[in-house]
Each structure stands twice: as C-alpha cells, then as structure tokens.
Amino acid sequence: MSFTAEIWKKNAALFETIRTMPFNQELADGTLSKERFRHYMIQDAHYLVAFGRALAVAAAKADNADEVVQFANAAHGAVVVERSLHKDFMEQFGVSPATFSSTPLSPTTHHYSNFLLANAWGASYPVALAGLLPCFWIYAEIGRDIIGRAAKDNPYDSWIATYAGDEFHTAVRAVIATVDRVASVASEETRRDMHIAYTHAAKLEWMFWDSAYRLEQWPV
C-alpha cells in the first residue's frame, strides 16, 4: 500500500465525520444559511493567503526543481482562488471590501493558519508537505462527494464546482504523488511525523467548517 493510501485509511473515520457534518450536509442540500456561508467565505479568504504563504515556503524547501515549480504554482493557485472569492462570491453574497478588511481571523482560522505556517517554516520538507496535504485532498474528496448529491439550483454550486473540477483534482493528484515520493525515501521517524502533521491538519479542516457553522467569534 502506498504511503498516502495508508494515511487515507488511517484517517477514514475523520473524513467521514467531515463529510457528514452539518456544514457540508447543508451545503450539498443548498440549505446552508447565507450567514454561515458568508462567515466561511470571509474566513476562507484569510486562510487562503496563509495557505499560499505556507506553500511558497514548501516550494523553497523542495529538493528538486520540479517540486519548486509545483508548490510555487500551488501558492499562486491559492491566491487566485482567494481573489475569485472576492470578485465573485463576496459581491454575490453582499460582503463589501470594508466588511472583509475589518473582519479579523476567527480563533480557528488563526490557529489553522498559524499551524500551517509554523509547520512549513519549522518542519522538514516531507513533514511540511504532509501538513499541507489535507487542504488539497479533503477538499477534492468533499467537492466530488457534494457535487454527486447536490440539490439542483444550489446557491453554492460555483463554489462546489471549484473543488469538484478537473483542474483542482489534477493538482491534488500531483501533490499526492509528491508526498508518496518523499515518503518513499524518508526515515521511519519522518514518516511518523508526517502522519502526525496530516492528522493534525485534517482535524483543523473539521474545526474550520465547524467554526463557520457556529459563526465563531473571539470570546473577548
């Protein structure tokens, strides 16, 4: 079994928890409240900039030119999606630039963003990549799952199409292949740390959707 197949299997119950959580069920049904989607969208725009920075750090740590290009392109892709959130969704869902810029990162967004950045800067290249993998893989699987059961005329269908689409899935398969390559030449100890980073980030993916559902704010 490949390293990533093993990682997926080990975290399968967590993925099922994410797939069936209220945010994703209601997103698929088209019944998710606009208020919750707006909260999510604003936080995701903040998150995507941090994700792009963490990918750029991974690009800088890559041990060959192809992977420098792969993660520099992924950093670019994260910022392209962030900009399209502003241009398309925020306009459509009534979030003005002033509202966006005056909304701080929520506690969970802050935590997830800082985990990705600390892990990218502080850990070895393989462990940095393992922390970034759930952001790709879980979104791709959730996108495909939701598009398969989404209600007709779902108000969120263009969001769903981004993550169910071929362009994103091609990039995700390439990241999975790179993680398998680095894991195949890594020590047992590094592979153990890769598992820890992956599961940590996968839990933060759950927390991210859950925090949007709860319209999370700073308690003080």
Ligand SMILES: Cc1ncc(CO)c(N)n1
């Ligand atoms: C929180 C989160 N994780 C992953 C993605 C997809 O890269 C996203 N847009 N937001």
